[in-house]
Structure formats: structure tokens, C-alpha cells
Amino acid sequence: MFSAALLTAAAIGAVSAQSSSFSEGVIATGTMGVTNPPEATLGTDVNQTSYARLISINDVDDWCIFAPPEAGVTIGDSEAYEVAWCTKARNNARVIPDGTITGVSLIKTDFYVQLMAYGDFTKLNLQQGDYGGELDPHGASGDGNPVGGNVTTNIATGDDLHFEEWMSFISYSQVCFRICTNANETWSSGVMCEHKLDEMGCEFVMPGNYNFNGTFESCEAEVAYPPGVYVTAIDGTSTGYSTFAQYYTGVYTADGQPVSYTVGTTVTPTAPQMTPSSSNCKTTATISNGLSLDGAAAATATSTDSGSSSSGMHL
Incomplete structure (x- = not known):
């Protein structure tokens, strides 16, 4: 494994986390999803049948x-x-x-904010x-998965900013979510949030210390290499890279005939490339919102038909 210092050395003209200017492609330029509030807002009404799709990741006890x-x-x-x-x-x-x-x-790193969590997500x-x-x-239609999903974080500058590139993996017991907050001449935010490795899982795509179940912590960390990127050679000040592409096969039709194709790497x-180390970790005993959600499950079940129909109108 190579040191993260190599990645830092490649960071030509990196944007300061406290700067108000960002490289092209970092700040979102699209419209807010039609189910979302106009901006990230703390203290809104509790609505367990909401179809809002605005994610904010700000603190160990304030995230979506x-x-x-x-x-x-x-x-x-x-x-x-x-939904969020x-x-x-x-x-x-x-x-x-x-x-x-x-x-x-x-x-928090110089290039992204990353949330990793364990839990019983059958409750969601x-x-x-x-x-x-x-x-x-992005998604199949180019409108995102979910359609109209947006993300913000205030960790980069202290202000709630909308970022263009992000990715999330979720299973019934684990979730990881990365918001890419920086870019430079070597790594774009799209590369740092590479989303085509969906079968590889959290620890490969968003590496970090995953031995935290039972702990609630916020840390600073080294920057990981972009997902699937490997160092192949170092020659003086020049570094070579290779990129792993997830393997899959398929069939398309050309002139009425099926044509098979293969994409990616068989090995x-x-x-x-490396697992970044964390530092300056701060822990809290637990996280709690203290809100009474009694009857929320029943309310959600009651609204299932109307909720699905509403979602369909927005997609």
C-alpha cells in the first residue's frame, strides 16, 4: 500500500475547505427536487409520510x-x-x-465528507x-437515484452548500454515504465519488475504519484514493495509475441481431489502494432526537397507497 501523501502531492491547486470558491463541478448547479423544501432547514415538522429527498450531513447527530x-x-x-x-x-x-x-x-477530509453507520434499518x-x-x-435517467435527490453539508465551510457529486450504499444493517466537496486538476469530484462499483460495498468504495459499531464518533481523516484507482508506478515526480472497472456482461441489439458485450475487469x-487513517476523533455516548414517533408506523402504512401515487407523479 502507498501513503496518502501521494494523493496529497497530486492535489495541484486544491481548494481550501474554508474557501468560498470551488473547482468546476463541485457545487451543484441543478434544480431542487420537486418533493424537497427550498433549502436545508433544521426544526421542520415531523412527517413520517414525507416524500422529501433532501439529504444533509452536518454532524455525528445531524445527518440524513x-x-x-x-x-x-x-x-x-x-x-x-x-426518501430522506x-x-x-x-x-x-x-x-x-x-x-x-x-x-x-x-x-471529514480535504476532498469529501463521509458518513458510516450501523443499525437496524428494517425500521426504515x-x-x-x-x-x-x-x-x-445520476441513475438510469440522469435525474438521480432517487429522482430529485439533493445533498448538502455545512462541514466544508460552515454554510449549508449543495454539492454535485455524492454516493450512498445502504443495506439492512449498514450504510455509508460520501459527499464530494473538492476537486483539483488530478481528481474531479465525479471521480472521487465514482458510482459504478455498486457490487464492491462500503469498505472498498468508501474505505475507512469500520470497527466503530457501538461508538458514535466524528473524526478527521486522510483522503482515500478515488474508488477503484491504484498506483502502478512512481517515477520521480510522476505517478502512474490504473482504474478497476466492475465486471459485467450484457446484450444489445444491432440491426435486429443480439450482440453480447463485456465491460470491466475479470480479476x-x-x-x-489504501485505507485512510482517522485522527482527532471526538465521541459521544449516543445520539437521540428525543422525538415521540408513536403511531408513525401506522400513519406510514395508512398512507402507503397515496404515498406511492404521489411519488409516481413526481418521478
């Missing part, structure tokens, strides 16, 4: 993730219409019930044993 709006569907089947669930009442989103989360590690409508899938601002790496 995407999960299904109703039970009985897998992440793979519902990725286009996931937040640890606090914010963004007109649904609130994550106390007791759902069993461990959190929130890390995931199916027991669903190993989940990957969500990002799968066993680990990412």
Missing part, C-alpha cells in the same frame, strides 16, 4: 440517509423513489426513530437480509 418510503420493497427495486430519513427533524423529511442507529463514524423499511444497493445523483481486487 435515503431509504424506502414503504416496506415490502428492496433497495434495488425502489432506488428511484427512496434524518436523525433530527429537518428538511421536511422523515425522522429516524431513536434506537435505530447502533454506531456512527462521521469523517428495508427488508431483513437485503444487502441493498447504491444510490447517486477483482481484494482491497482498495
